[in-house]
Amino acid sequence: MSRRIQRRQFVKASAALAVGSVLPMSGQGSDANARLRTAHVGVGGMGGSDLKSVSSHSGVEVAALCDVDANILKEAAAKFPKARTFRDYREMISMMGDTIDACVVSTPDHTHAPAAMTAMNHGKPVYCQKPLTHEVFEARQLRLVADKKRLVTQMGIQASAGLPYRRATQMIQSGVIGKVNRVLAWSYKNWGYDGPVFTKFDDIPKNLDWDLWLGTAAIRSFKKGVYHRGAWRKQIDFGTGTLGDMGVHIFDTPYRALALTSPTWAKTTCRKPTGVGHPETNIVEYEFPGTKYTTDTMNWTWYDGAAAPPSTEGLGVSQGLKLPGQGALFVGEEGTMLLPHSSEPLLFPEDKFKKEKRPELDSRNHYHQWVDACMGKGKTSSPFSYAGPLTEALLLGVVANRFPGQKLHWDANNLTVHNVKEADALLKRVPREGFQVAGL
């Protein structure tokens, strides 16, 4: 049996084993010379960082790189001269075929699902940046297909593997502050745009394939500083605003620690929709059904832009406490936990919890976790089975910012907003002709 065939088999076998259970090191996965050949979609910005982190695993061989910006692609290729380079991920995945084992997706949000689904349709395990998708429907589909094909997956919320978030999760689940009835989460960031429709446009840079960058989204003219790079986050067709961008990191611990499922409703307080950008300031309220770590129902409120941080009045923290720019507060029946973004949790009242012991935890590498799971060792901490429902919940709040002040009642089983049919219509994008992907 050739080494290549052996490798194909262990990825498939370990993918099958890795779903939902702790794995022993498999015989095939323990082959010290085995390599996981990775293909990367989007290699600038966070994609560059993902490439570095994934390839820092000794078992990884970077086999293919794809970017729609020729300058960025060239820069990445200089670091991985053996990797084949592509502009179009569809071509990369189909041409590389069995010579790649797994795929990393680090593009703007609107291309996450099309690229990840294309890879999964070819049976590849996927590491996909956060938020998992741009559309609620896409999050559901990625989860279902990953589950059906038993593929190893991970969404890029690296802080979830870090000590502060894991420690906070254990403390909440141990009941340190009793049952939680409310969560407040916030980010000072402003990934919104309250300005008018764009009227003046710019030439498409020679190094950029604008048509491929737009992908599934409707065609439009290029404008500097609005889309490529980074600023696409503010635009409704491409990004998911501050809630999708930072909320997914910050809401991760409450969602995980409290074992939340699907919200029953979401309501956003923000300015009227403009059809262009996400609102610059949002307050998003959700209600979740109770779990064993919460009271009968659980209310969660998100604050961003100028609305962050929220007032701490009546929340049980020390008087005069200045909240960090980003973080979450868990309000429990027996105390309050402040979890600054990516920092150690603090408990209130301070006197009561002065001697509270902190759980000792080992450190983990979120990227290596995925590589190891692809190779049959262990499991990922944010597979699509977890990331899908988390992203659906968040994106429902993003949809709600198009209907300010209205409660969107959510029927998760039937994937429908059952009281506002215009909101229901925004759960799924009709992809541009030529960019349809089976399953989406």
Ligand SMILES: NC(=O)c1ccc[n+]([C@@H]2O[C@H](COP(=O)([O-])OP(=O)(O)OC[C@H]3O[C@@H](n4cnc5c(N)ncnc54)[C@H](O)[C@@H]3O)[C@@H](O)[C@H]2O)c1
């Ligand atoms: N986990 C984190 O901490 C973290 C931090 C920053 C960004 N992100 C996520 O990473 C993703 C990228 O964000 P960014 O800030 O790096 O954006 P960016 O615009 O700076 O970079 C995106 C890269 O993808 C490339 N690209 C765009 N469309 C493509 C396509 N169709 N095919 C191939 N390449 C394509 C671009 O040319 C660019 O190199 C987003 O989903 C974002 O939410 C995550």
